[in-house]
Amino acid sequence: IVAELMRQWQERIADGIRALRARELIPASVDVDRSAAALLAGVQGGVSIMMSTGSSAHLRAALDTGIEQLRSAKAVAERS
Numbered sequence: 001i002v003a004e005l006m007r008q009w010q011e012r013i014a015d016g017i018r019a020l021r022a023r024e025l026i027p028a029s030v031d032v033d034r035s036a037a038a039l040l041a042g043v044q045g046g047v048s049i050m051m052s053t054g055s056s057a058h059l060r061a062a063l064d065t066g067i068e069q070l071r072s073a074k075a076v077a078e079r080s
Contacts (some may be wrong), residue, residue: 010040017070026070027077039066 014036020026046059 006040006044010036013039020070026074029077030070030073035066035070038069039063042066 014032017026017030017032017035021028021030021032042062042065043059046056046062049058050056
């Protein structure tokens with residue numbers, strides 16, 4: 001059950017990234033599946049650490065970094 005939920009969650013994240021790509025908010029060169037996997041791993045790891053420590057700092061850092069990488073891909077593509 002957990003594996004299926006993770007697969008579905010990753011697919012929803014990928015759908016969101018594809019929507020950003022379709023609106024040209026991120027470049028077509030972004031690897032959607034890899035980016036979705038990284039964001040999901042960041043969420044899962046961040047939540048696990050948060051549950052152990054009571055701090056959401058790691059979760060926020062993982063999400064901020066993943067989102068910033070998507071944003072910076074657009075800036076790099078525009079400079080090329």
